[in-house]
Amino acid sequence: MTRKRNVAVLLYEHVDGLDFCGAFDIFATASDWGKDFYTYTVSEKSELLNTISSFTVAPKYNFSDCPKPDILVVPGGIGARTEMNNSELTSWIRCTSENAEIVLSICTGALLLAKADLLSGLKVTTNQRAMDLLAQVAPKDCEIVRNVRYVDNGKIVMSAGVTAGMDASLRVVSKLLGEERAVETASRLEYRWNREIL
Template sequence: MGKPRNVAVFIYEQVDALDVTGPYDVFAVSSNWGKDFYVYTVGERESPVHTVSGLAICPKYSFDNCPGPDILVVPGGLGARKEMNNEAITAWVQKMTASAEHVLSVCTGALLLAKADVLDGLQITTNRRAIDLLREVAPTSAKMVKDVRYVDNGQIILSAGVTAGMDAALHIVRRLLGSERAHNSASMLEYHWRESDFSGLVSKDSLQKDEKLLIRKAGLADLEAMQQLYREAARWIHSSTGFFQWPEAAFTKEYLTSFVEEQEVFAAFLKEELVGCFSIQWQYEEIWGDQFHDNAGYVHRLAVSRKYKGQGFGSRILAWAEHYIRYRGKAWLRLDCMADNPALNRYYLSQGMTFRGRFDSQGWSANLYERKIKREEEDLSHE
């Protein structure tokens, strides 16, 4: 069993009670009795704060002694309008964001993220009554999204007001631990999860065109399905080419566990069925040699279920990956393909990929491809 993720819920004077307790309870209920999440409150100091409705809450930790959060929740409330000018708070939020896996703002908690200078180039949203205020303090590069429960930028997720924070928190649970865990948690809370009412890295219209294809971060709960998918792909590579470029026996639970824990791995689902899997890497890879540059995301270990051959899922996954890479501030999508598989190479060329060279290693070879990401802004806000 791995170490549970630390979930820090920040509290301050005049915070909204449900902005705090809603996401807090989502992560606590989803934690599998503390095995997957360690949830705690943190304040600027270890002294009680009072919510807008007068509830007193004593933070478990202060800035000085709190564990480093893997997930940081920044709630809203009337006090956010004051605390967004508190440099100690915004500096702490900025520092925690730099190392956190995910950051979730609820309601006017977005004001604190804006003043912490972490929203450059992102989709943003907040309580509909605070849209104009957020627009005033957010960077001009941020894109305001109205009439959604939450927006997902990858690391940073922002929600609308109050109960929308629970929707966004359940979305994070789904990304990390799977859809079943998120739905079970919503059921235990007797909460109607508005899971589809969001703006993510692809638009609602695209999701509908993709038959509700859901792409999210892979978690340990997905390992069995991932193992079946990759072993199926390995068998297909061998049967179609005679090569063992992906040895079936290599996809052990141990290998896939380290794959999920050490890389950004994404899983694509169609009605709860895993239909594709891939990772996106950003660091130097020997395979690219002198051609490496850090203005790209490298799509790696891309596999699509043979059950859905010819139905366009590979193209949809590449389009999603391109959106994600663009929102991470990169300009190129890169991948490699087994050099001695003509059909697969023709496919990537048909997807607008440009051949950049060949890498030869002992027993296997790969062709290198990349394509420039289009810079035109897509209409994600439906405004």
């Protein structure tokens, strides 16, 4: 029997709704009705947050009371360009990643991983419209990879923009629970999984 893993989905002001909701639903649906993953949201503070689409969301946990994540999902959004300079947030990502099994960035969540000093020596990607910014903030020994849905460095998995995060999330499900579970999850969501990988 596979042990139940905690999946923390990070939220912050002006996060992209589909970035975090897509990944959240992949892990929740893949969980075999809660047996395999406990998926929840977390933010720096316990307060309502605005997405870039102008709907508000209330995180379940804050940094001080969050269950220890086995999987950390770091979504993107226009807010990532501001939050990458939030040392509290990037320090929490860095510390949390030390004990996490997998860290998954979606879209411009890559900027937060870069500022958390997690990308040295890795293949990295992000939304095509943020590639130049990622190149500015990522370590010089990174390999910037364009025109892919996601890259898998082992512990660090990174997706391109928005819906590519669903493909990368399914990749993580496949790594942890097997390809059959990932295929079944995509089928339940009526989503066509793009398995392109580097």
